[in-house]
Amino acid sequence: MKSNKRKTVTKQGAMLLLEMITEDIYDLKRQIPDQLCNFVDDTCYGLGAIAKYVDRYGIEAKEGVAKNLRLGNQDLQLLFIASFRYALGRRSYITSAISDIIQNNVEVLTDNTVKLMIKEIQECENLGMDCDKEVWQYLAEFLEERV
Incomplete structure (x- = not known):
């Protein structure tokens, strides 16, 4: 049976964890090939954004949602x-991450947002690999x- 207990993350605990993860990632960056460095930089950038949010608002999480x-x-x-x-x-x-997030939350997107995304995918000259x-x-x- 799944517990409905509220899980609380303290601001200090979250900041410490993010700092430790970022340090570990930068240590790893010294040991990986150059082509993976962009992935590491993107990850650290994302962690920095999370840290700024936590620092500004704090977090009280219930089932993984920032309250x-x-x-x-x-x-x-x-x-x-x-x-x-x-x-x-x-x-x-x-x-893949953004595509999955969009698909999992498509019901909150307006028709204009959906149409814009479709148009930009179709007109994009370089979709990547x-x-x-x-x-x-x-x-x-x-x-x-959906439209």
Whole structure:
């Protein structure tokens, strides 16, 4: 049986954990080939963004959701579009991650956001490597079924 107990993460604990992870990742960067350095930099950038959020708002998590997060619909659409545009054309894990997030949350996207994503995928001249192209083409087909 799944427990409904609230899990609380202290601000200090979260910041310490993020700092430790970032240090470990930078240590790892010294030992990996150059072609993986962008992945490491992207990961550290993401951890830095999380650290800034935790530092500003703190976190009280319930089943993995930041309770203090307050977004209006326009803010949410902007975050989805910005994340999508950041990932489009990249040769990185972020391609699949953002595509999955969009698919798992498609019900919160407006029709305009969906149409914009489809259009930008179709007009993009460089969707990345073959595996990235497959992800974007699948996402475009998935989104076309929604509108």
